[in-house]
Amino acid sequence: MKKGQDVKQMLQRINDDVKYKKDYIVPLSSLYTEISKGSYPELIIQGEDVTRENKELSFTDHSLSLLCGKLDIGSRYIKKCLPISQQLAVQNLNFWIDHTKERNYMVRAYEKGDTKIARAILTDRYKRIDNDVIATKAINRMLDVGCEIKHADYDGDNLSITGVFPEIEGNVGTPQVDDIIQAGITITNNEVGGGSFKVLPFLYRLVCTNGMVAPSYVGTFLAKHVGKKVLHADDDTQGEESLEKMLDKITALKDPQIFEDLFGVFKASKFKKTSSDQIVKLAKQHSLTDDERAGIFTRLDKVYGDTFTVDNFSLANAVTNLANDDEMSESRARFFQELGGHIIFNASTLHALR
Numbered sequence: 001m002k003k004g005q006d007v008k009q010m011l012q013r014i015n016d017d018v019k020y021k022k023d024y025i026v027p028l029s030s031l032y033t034e035i036s037k038g039s040y041p042e043l044i045i046q047g048e049d050v051t052r053e054n055k056e057l058s059f060t061d062h063s064l065s066l067l068c069g070k071l072d073i074g075s076r077y078i079k080k081c082l083p084i085s086q087q088l089a090v091q092n093l094n095f096w097i098d099h100t101k102e103r104n105y106m107v108r109a110y111e112k113g114d115t116k117i118a119r120a121i122l123t124d125r126y127k128r129i130d131n132d133v134i135a136t137k138a139i140n141r142m143l144d145v146g147c148e149i150k151h152a153d154y155d156g157d158n159l160s161i162t163g164v165f166p167e168i169e170g171n172v173g174t175p176q177v178d179d180i181i182q183a184g185i186t187i188t189n190n191e192v193g194g195g196s197f198k199v200l201p202f203l204y205r206l207v208c209t210n211g212m213v214a215p216s217y218v219g220t221f222l223a224k225h226v227g228k229k230v231l232h233a234d235d236d237t238q239g240e241e242s243l244e245k246m247l248d249k250i251t252a253l254k255d256p257q258i259f260e261d262l263f264g265v266f267k268a269s270k271f272k273k274t275s276s277d278q279i280v281k282l283a284k285q286h287s288l289t290d291d292e293r294a295g296i297f298t299r300l301d302k303v304y305g306d307t308f309t310v311d312n313f314s315l316a317n318a319v320t321n322l323a324n325d326d327e328m329s330e331s332r333a334r335f336f337q338e339l340g341g342h343i344i345f346n347a348s349t350l351h352a353l354r
Contacts (some may be wrong), residue, residue: 001204001326002151002323003326006152010152016158022108024045026104036086058116058118060118066120067121071093072100100284104123107121108120111347127226127227128333130239134197142161146167147164147165148162150162154189157194158330162190164183172266172313180206181202184204185199186211197220209326210321210340211338215338215342217227221245223245265344271309273309274343276310277307295318296318299322312343313344319340320337324333
């Protein structure tokens with residue numbers, strides 16, 4: 001696994017950010033865009049429904065894409081306009097704001113001094129399950145049930161916490177050389193419409209510090225950010241039930257039987273084979289870069305173009321080992337941990353490539 005952030009410092013940053021994160025429930029007709037001096041236009045929220053003055057927020061690539069989706073226009077076209085003529089992008093956005101059916105939206109903002117950002121434009125049914133209420137409760141419960149925190153990361157929008165149970169382990173090595181796998185938990189959340197709130201089983205290989213997410217299993221907890229319509233963002237308490245379920249799931253994942261079931265599948269993967277042709281197809285299907293594909297072959301002591309077969313255990317470890325690169329983004333590292341899990345636990349992932 002990548003080296004994560006210091007847990008105490010991460011929690012402090014999360015708590016500090018709460019003061020600057022604001023949500024506004026506004027009708028579409030109260031929004032318009034203006035040219036800015038930056039790379040993206042500004043989003044303006046007209047004052048009568050929010051404050052006495054207009055609120056000016058800078059778009060991010062993500063929030064601009066979300067608005068384009070709400071207006072049913074192509075974000076690729078709008079972003080193609082930006083380097084050439086921000087005016088053209090603004091004209092298109094404002095035209096479609098005026099010609100799209102009226103409804104309320106939740107604008108998630110970050111406002112600290114001169115930094116005023118539109119983090120996301122979401123429906124008024126967006127259910128807030130935010131990182132500040134997840135992080136402390138999740139870590140406290142994980143520690144209470146004997147979980148050792150191995151990785152934590154927070155970037156303002158995304159949260160990731162992973163821990164292991166040192167006393168719950170299995171050996172996939174030989175009588176001469178141990179190869180210990182430990183049970184674990186991984187928790188992820190996104191506050192801006194980029195993914196659900198998840199609690200998943202995790203497997204941690206001590207010999208190489210590879211981590212793997214076990215997908216679609218009985219131990220999984222998933223809460224989508226979709227709920228009832230919200231009239232006033234500050235009154236929304238829909239996420240509280242999800243937090244209680246999270247705590248229950250963390251406790252449940254300490255059950256050794258869950259690990260035994262996963263470990264059995266993991267160990268059996270040593271006897272299932274995948275061809276080099278399937279690996280190439282897998283890389284193409286998941287849009288791996290040439291360097292990432294080459295990295296998998298290198299970790300298998302092969303080069304692209306070789307013809308060979310390899311057991312799924314070795315392939316999954318080659319894939320998850322890519323996630324240990326400290327230069328790799330947190331989201332990309334997570335992708336490889338999940339892809340490794342699919343190789344081990346979802347037979348259809350490779351079977352479809354035959």
